[in-house]
Amino acid sequence: MFCPVCNGIQPLRGSCPACNGMVTDFGRLADLAGPYAPYVQIVNEQQLSGADSEDAAVGCKHVLYCPVCRQTTEVSVTEWQ
Helix, strand or coil, rough: ECCCCCCCCCCCCEECCCCCEECEEEEEEEHHEEEECHHHHHHHHHHHHHCHHHHHHCCEEEEEEECCCEEEEEEEEECCC
């Protein structure tokens, strides 16, 4: 399974739930965990975090940022097989 947003196949577009402004994709939530997090393989990352198969089925979590009201939101992107 892979995330179509992380792999550049489709863009992540949306609006801010607070002000309806256009949001910017800040990438995977896991990438914000530490300085080397973007370089950890996704499969290993799920194993290290203790995520079971149910958590993995939820999808790839991304952080969206609204430059208008400066709020962040998390969304889950459905992964493709």
